[in-house]
Amino acid sequence: MPKLNKDILFLLFEELQDNSKFLFSCLMVNRKWCETVIPILWRNPWRYSINYKKISLYSIIISYLSNDIKEFLTKKGILILNQSLTFDYLSFCRNIDIKVIDDIISIGSSLVYNRFLLQEEIYSLLIKKCPEIKYLNICGTYEIVYPPEAKVRLESLCELTCDTLIDTRYFYRLAQICQQIQRIIIINKNLVKVNHGTTKLIEFQKNLKYFKWVDEFKEDYYWELLEDPYTEIFNVLKKHTNTLNHFDINLHYEYSITDYYDIYDDFDYTFLQYALLEFHNLKILEINSPIFLNNDNFNKKLEMVAYRNLEILKIDFIDIYQVNCMVKNSLCLRELRINEFHWNDDDDNFYNDSLNFIRTICENCYLIEYLTIPVFPSSENHFIEFEKLLKKCQKLRSLNFKEAYYEAGRDLEFEDYLLNVLIREASANLREIRIPYDIMLSLKTLETFLEKWKGRPAVSLYFNNTYFYQKDNSYMKLFDKYKIEKVIKDINV
Template identity: 60%
Template sequence: MSKLNKDILFLIFNELQNNSSDLFSCLMVNKYWCETVIPILWKNPWRFNIDYHKSSLYSIVVSYLPDNMKGFLAKEGIHISDKSLAIDYLSFCKSINMNVIDDIISTESSPGYYRSLLQEELYNTLMKKCPGIKYLDIRSDYQIFCLPCILESKPRLESLCELACNTSTDPNYFYRLARICQRIQRIIIINKNAKANHGITILIEAQKNLKYFKWMDHFNEEYCLEIFEGFNKDPYTESFYALRKHADTLNHIEISIQHDRISNYYDIYDNQNYIFLQYTLLELYKLKTLKVSSPVFLNSEVFEEKLETVAFPDLEILEKNVIDIYQATCIIKNSVCLKELWIYKYRFDCDRFSDDSLNFIRTIRENCELIEYLTIPVFPLSDNHLAEFELLLKRCQNLRSLAFRDSRCRENRRKEIEYGIDLSNVIIRAAPFSLKEIEFSYDIWFSSKTLRTFFEMWKGRPAISIQTCVHFYRSNYLVKLIDEYKTSGVIKDFTILNSSYAFYGDLHQEPFSGSDFYI
């Protein structure tokens, strides 16, 4: 390592940039290593959540203040380091995180006028000394864009690539930002406001190469009720419709709409016809990642007709908390690049479930050959479904993780043991060698006999990790059985997830009399 040149060391240290303990330890090896690590650390120094590092950050940053300001603040009891710096740290800095900076300032100084003065001086210094700001996090109450230095720092901000902000900020703040920064590629928005922020909309519209958009609701229950009591306060539609302008560039969407605290949310949702999200998504045809936590999409014939005609040819990751199985099928039918399908709850019409679930499996088999992570509803126990599922396993040779989600539309809910037997046989016959993780829902139980057969047949493959919420596997006999195959290297992990019995209703009864569950 001592003979490696600086370029090679830089590449190695870059790989460690998310491992703060290893990266910081490299500072102590020698001067040569220290000089190579510092540009990496100081590209975004605010992201390391280490107490002693925050204290060092404060000392270094305030050392850049003018001497007269240092003297003035020192007289008022604010600690200012008088050490000279051997390295110009801020010449490497390309980011400003106001939350972290304000936290550092509040730790090192008492509240009041002088802390406010210190804030202003530090932000002025950062804007002048940092070469080109690539990342800016303004999720803070301090209005940095009101500082006089902003106009002087315009060339530094024009190169901004990533912005994190929240909707409670004054819209005028975003108007100024939109005039200066029009090449932002990543926007992260925390929604704290029940009313639309027009400044956010203008900021989104002003961008010329937006690729990544993340929206997260973060407000209290009172705000939730404000939103859904009156559609005129809707904070979403205006901003989400602005995204359609970026259909040619946008490839990552991550949306989390807060709705879980409202017990009658779905009735409100249907009445207000919240279509801002689903109709926006129809136009974003270049998406590679789509992650949405929101109420279920409306079962609208007009929407589903449009959904049937759209294609997401570049989509690689689809994650949705709840979605109708038919709508999920429409989204993935032309997604030939899909690698990850994370659905946490499938909704369906019980009268159509048999046909819809069969079509869903067939669609994955025909279109998603590259799939690596797959969540699938527990389909009916029929020859057609099992045969189609077996074909899916044989075709999808990259499959690494398989998860089954509960469904309660099967004609006989008391077939859990039979289901486990048939399903384990299919998995043993057809599962690709790459499969290493399986999650079974409460609809699927395995007797000890079936488990032992499954583990015996699994020998020679990579160790399997299994998750289930069936608590009967905690019995002494089954624990010994599982431990036996852990010791032999067949099982990597066997996790029994915690769940509420009340949630599953009568599915949480003891196995019916005469079952072979404990055989």
């Protein structure tokens, strides 16, 4: 491998850029390997700060400062380390991460004023020396956008991570400079006021593809005393429906009531569900929010939406009927991960909705690899449709049953059917099965299943059942036996 030319080495190292242990070992092979891997490591050196050791990064950056500045900082009691530079490291840098860099700067002095002086010099240095900044994390307070060189260095910015505590004018400046950002991640830490600058920044983008919003605050105030921090943002996001393909939302909420829908009495979360009606080009949709209101107006509109490009759908809590509407035209769907299904208390509604859900997956989502499915009634129609699903979805790797329905007196019938149909029809790709507490598995049925699974790839089993911990430990002995025989890969009970 040391004889490989630089082009081949570069392609190899590019593929392994997330493997920091490997990349750092390459530095010691020979000079050619070192010269090839340094530009990759220094594209975003802050992600490797643990491997580099922060003191090393600090000394490299300080070495770029002029002698006059070093002398000035030394007189202030700031630690100055002189190091000869083998490479022009900062010429490779395309990433600025304020949080990590400020942590590195703290090595120079514990005094707040001295750290301020270092920030002034080092951020000015980075803006001058880094040819162009592609990734910027400004979850901090230093105003890096104001040096004269900032406009040239930041106008090609591709990814921005920020929080809502930053001064609104700072975002206005960014909006003027950076209009080609493809990925925006906003950490919402401002509970009291809306940061209108974030809205303006989003509005000015011309090719926004990825948007992530994360609430990170403690609820210290009553909702009715606060400004609405969401509606303005989500309304302007609708202007990017043609380009937006990844949407990730994580809202702060707490259920402390019996009826999940009562949470809307405290705050109106419908801005999210109605915004989603506009995002028809999404490939990835991740939602952690209160359950959507189940009203006729929204459901009728949802029925008309077609997420034809959707590949991954992750939702914390959703009505079965609504998720069925969302995936019915998603022919590219590979992952459907639902933490909890909801349904009306009417058994007839659940019967129909769960049956339609299975049919939808079977008829439209034959590329599915990771599937969450509600425990369904022990009806002949459900059994037939589920068997069709397994036959059709031959790429299925993970099958996760979620507790949603319990039919007293028929649990043993369901367990026999489920394990038998998995043996007969499940794809050879199936590697993971998750079983909730309301599917009761007898020791005999489970042993029969594992015996018949022999010859297939080892399967990981996840159970949520306390009855496995019997006094005689018979279930655990069974699992240990089939782990030794490599029928079971992992077991979690």
